[in-house]
Amino acid sequence: MILCDSLQSIEYWFLLHFEDTCRHFQDSAATERALKQYLPTYDKTRKYLEKDKWVKEMLAGSKMDKACELAETYKGRDSYSEIYKAIKKVSESL
Structure with a gap:
């Protein structure tokens, strides 16, 4: 089991x-506002999450690799995600 919190x-x-x-994001709403600059x-x-368009945008190019690299770099900081562990x-x- 891998714990992947954000x-x-x-x-x-x-x-x-x-x-x-x-x-540091004050709360999840602040994080969501920052994300909406890109999505x-x-x-x-x-309804939105079941669409594949937003996922395709996140996977375009090497965005997934970059996100994993950044998440690993920033572990333990004010904002973090451990989802890279599951990826x-x-x-x-594979």
């Missing part, structure tokens, strides 16, 4: 696909 929220992990940041229609609803584990098993 502080302030999962949106921080998404944000790392677009921006190199470890700044303007982002919405934490099942690494899955990649190793």
Whole structure:
């Protein structure tokens, strides 16, 4: 089992696909506002999350690799995500 938490929220992990940041976000709403600079229609609803367009945007180019690299670099900081651990584990098993 791999624990993959993110502080302030999962949106921080998404944000790392677009921006190199470890700044402190006051709350998850602040993180979501920052993410909306890159995914303007982002919405934490099942209807939005089931669409593949936003996922394709995050996977374009080497964004996933960069997000994993940044997340590992910023572990233990004010904002962090450990989702890179699961990504690494899955990649190793392929």
